[in-house]
Amino acid sequence: MKKLSKTGLLGAGACLLLLNTTLFAQQQQRFIDPANMDLSVKPGDDFYEYASGTWVKNNPVPAKETRWGSFNVLRDFNINAVKSILEKAAADQHAPAGSVEKRVGDFYAAGMDSVAIEKAGYMPIKADLAAIDAIRSVPDLLRKISYLRSNGIAAPLYGFYVGQDRKNVEVMIPQLSQGGTSLPDRDNYLKEDKRSVAIRDAYARYISTLFSLTGSKEADAAANAATIFNIEKQLATAQLSRVEMRDAYKTYNKFFIDDFSKTTPGLDWRTILEALNVKGQDSILVNNPAFFVTVSELLKSVPLKDWKVYLKWNVLKNSAAYLSTPFVNANFAFTRALTGQKIQTPRWQRMSSLTDNNIGELLGQLYVKEYFKPAAKARMEELVANLRKAFAARIKNLDWMSDSTKQKALAKLAAFHPKIAYPDKWENYDGLVIRRNAFFQNVRNVDAWKYNFMISRLGKPVDRTRWGMTPPTVNAYYNATLNEIVFPAGILQFPFFDPNADDAVNYGGIGAVIGHEMSHGFDDNGSKYDADGTLRNWWTDEDRKNFDAKTAALAKQYDGYTVLDTIHVNGKLTLGENIGDLGGLNVAYEAFKMTKEGQSDEKIDGFTPDQRFFLSWAQVWRGNILPEFAAQSILTDPHSPGPYRTIGPIVNMDAWYKAFNVQPGDKLYKKPEDRIRIW
Known part of the structure; x- marks a missing residue:
């Protein structure tokens, strides 16, 4: 229904306070752990395997997931954190009517009431299906389509x-x-x-x-x-x-x-x-x-009779996941065929994610109160400022862009609006009815509320305070028409960020994420929008020609990566994200070199600061993926697979070659004149 002009850090994927917290703390203390690496592999031959080989070997995809990597570990931690919040809210007998705790708790409790859901069967959609039978003409059909859409059906x-x-x-x-x-x-x-x-x-x-x-x-x-x-x-x-x-x-x-x-x-x-x-x-x-x-x-x-069948199908497919077990099982059987996922995601996890997706700014208020440390926001603001400074320096030093275009690029960079952790103004979903004994209707009510809210924005000033992701989300995004970079609280944790980590780890992790989102403002698509977010050309013809030549070379590089059998990365589909990775890592490295650690040679756990920077980047993208899901993702996901997000940018960075003594003859080696330099 709602479409945002935004580009995120990670595409679709399966979403542990129940983790052994002592183990998690120990893992965080050693931010680059050689035990996760495969030191028998030369970094210049396969940096992904070198940096993450043992971790990948020891962390197969769990049966309830379609892939498993750093994002998923953190998402699993967050969904368990969300679960603890929801269970506490659902059990609170004294939460005042209309309070955040009451509304969040009731939504989750209704979703967990499997007895009532099983008893209802497909009754919640019976009237919708019968109403479609009553359609008698194409104008009737079109009215019904509008009704289904505007009522969240x-x-x-x-x-x-x-x-x-x-x-x-x-x-x-x-x-x-x-x-x-x-x-x-x-x-x-x-x-x-x-x-x-x-x-x-x-x-x-x-x-x-x-x-x-x-x-x-x-x-x-x-x-x-x-x-x-x-x-x-x-x-x-x-x-x-x-x-x-x-x-x-x-x-x-x-x-x-x-x-x-x-x-x-x-x-x-x-x-x-x-x-x-x-x-x-x-x-x-x-x-x-x-x-x-x-x-x-x-x-x-x-x-017309076929259109009526088609409309019934739309009601069925939109409802199946919220009906009784036979419908849910059929829905999962199809998901399994698409993705290879072995077992159904547990109900508590599905309902925790559904609560976040549906009323995320109510849940988010409870999440940040319990799990987000304000000091992290201050540190992020400092990192964003440092990355912006480094990006500006890199723009000024570009040898392929004219001064006139550089000035406009710098103006756009200066106009970036960062949003960190959570909204300054929370959405309270005024008028949304949530009842503890009406799960299916609650979902419908949310969809109808969101539709009506979307329509209500017509004729009003653009609300630049709104967020496109909820606070627990492990992701980030750039919105071209708002010229904003957004980092939810959920991603501000290890391995992306930790207040106790050395700068190499934070700049190679969250620093590269910040740089990635900034670079989206200057990727093949984002670069078509100016400082105020308008789709308007601000380039000279010659500068755009130079830029297009560089991005075409990057697309060709990624086209050469094989994912499965004869399936290759789609360099054109993933181009924006690959530009984001290449620009983001370069900018993060430049910002890192402004720090005290970045200017030193002092080793930690046997690795130099530069080596730790690149290893931090690599451990963000380590993971395993089911072949079925990998094949489907190549069609639909604008992000390259993890191994190629790891190596794709670094083979174009002189600093990586120096840090790991990568030489001609190593499998990943590219001649200096072949290395792609954009931002």
């Missing part, structure tokens, strides 16, 4: 959200996007390789199972699966690829509402928008106009 056929106008960033505008499909990527519908076919088979089983669970005969359920896939494949064929969707100009198409309606016969967008509670607007942004021409044609060619 489902979002069929296309995407819709309210966001900043990228060329007029002080204005919020309704926006349409391609959508309507259920599989993770359009290629899942279009490719004929063995894995794609297996996913489609699993998808057909999933559809059939859910329809069977609501009373359809086996033959009818199978026919429904074929009907749904046929519609979705046609929608997928009309979609732009993920690489094409990264083009900020190609996906910026502004229309007067009535003019856009003329291009899509049968779709009167003024009527549709009114049904979506959008009033008083004259314009709309569309990321793929041709997609909506196809939608218009499909509304004429696909029988």
Whole structure:
């Protein structure tokens, strides 16, 4: 529903106060532990294996996860911290009505009330399915689609959200996007390789199972699966690829509402928008106009009875995870086919994550009160200031950029707005009804509340205080239209950051994260936005040509990395993140060299300061991943896999070669003239 123009540090992945806290503390005290390394490997041959080989060998993917690495260890710690907060809130019999503790506790308790959930079966969606049966015409169908969307029930056929106008960033505008499909990527519908076919088979089983669970005969359920896939494949064929969707100009198409309606016969967008509670607007942004021409044609060619099956499917798939066990199990069986995950994530963990995702700024207030140390925020502010200073120095010294463009780049850097740990102003979800005995309805209420809140932002000033991630989140992001870098409290922990760690560890960890997000403001996409977040060219033609040549070389480098069998990293899809990593690590290193430790040669645990900096970077990206999930991620995740995030930037940094005495003949060696230098 809501789409943010932001670029995060990490893509989709499976989300322990229950960890042995003594062990965790010991682990934190030795910030670079040789026991996690494979010292038999030359760093210049395989730095990932050298830095993390023993850890990777000793930490296979747990059955409830799809990958396991530093992010996941910290996420597991955080989700257990969240669990302890939620269980305490749910058990509090004296929390006042309307209090944060009461609302958070009731939401979680309702989700954990499996007896009530099992008893309800699929009754919570029975009326929705019956209402779809009552549709008698295409106008009825379109009204129902708007109703499902605006009431938080489902979002069929296309995407819709309210966001900043990228060329007029002080204005919020309704926006349409391609959508309507259920599989993770359009290629899942279009490719004929063995894995794609297996996913489609699993998808057909999933559809059939859910329809069977609501009373359809086996033959009818199978026919429904074929009907749904046929519609979705046609929608997928009309979609732009993920690489094409990264083009900020190609996906910026502004229309007067009535003019856009003329291009899509049968779709009167003024009527549709009114049904979506959008009033008083004259314009709309569309990321793929041709997609909506196809939608218009499909509304004429696909029988109404098939559209009704498609709408029922949208209700079913959006609800399955919140219904009784047979629905949840069917949902997980399909997830397993996509990702290889062995066992279902425990219910408490799913409900803890759901609470965070749904009412995260209520939960976040309790989280930061209990787990966040204010000193960390002050230290982060200092690190951000140092990274900004280092970035400015690097911009000034660029040999491929003219002075006029440098001045605009420096102005953009100076305008970066950092947000650290948690919002200054909390969202209280006024009007949201949460009841302890109504789990499914609570989820629906949240979705409807979020939709109505999104619509309410039309006609109002852009709220620059809002956050796109919750405080417990182990991630970070850059938002181009707000020109902000954001670091939730959840990531401000080891191995990214520890107030007791030496500077090499903190600059190689959270320093590189800060630099990564800053670099997103100057990646192949973020660089198209100026200091105030407007999509507007601020480059000379020659400077842009130089930049494009460098980024093309970086894309080619990552294209050469093999993930599985014949599957390679997609250098164009991951380009923005790879620029973020390369720029971020360079800037972090430059900032580190301004510190006392960075200017010394004193060893800790046998490693020089520079070696500790690069080892800190490497241990952030160590991990294991299931092959099924790795293959799917190559299609959908704009981030490169961990091993290549580790080595991709460093092979372009002279300092790494010097730190580990990497020489010609070593497998990772690149000639100095071949090393890619951007920011």
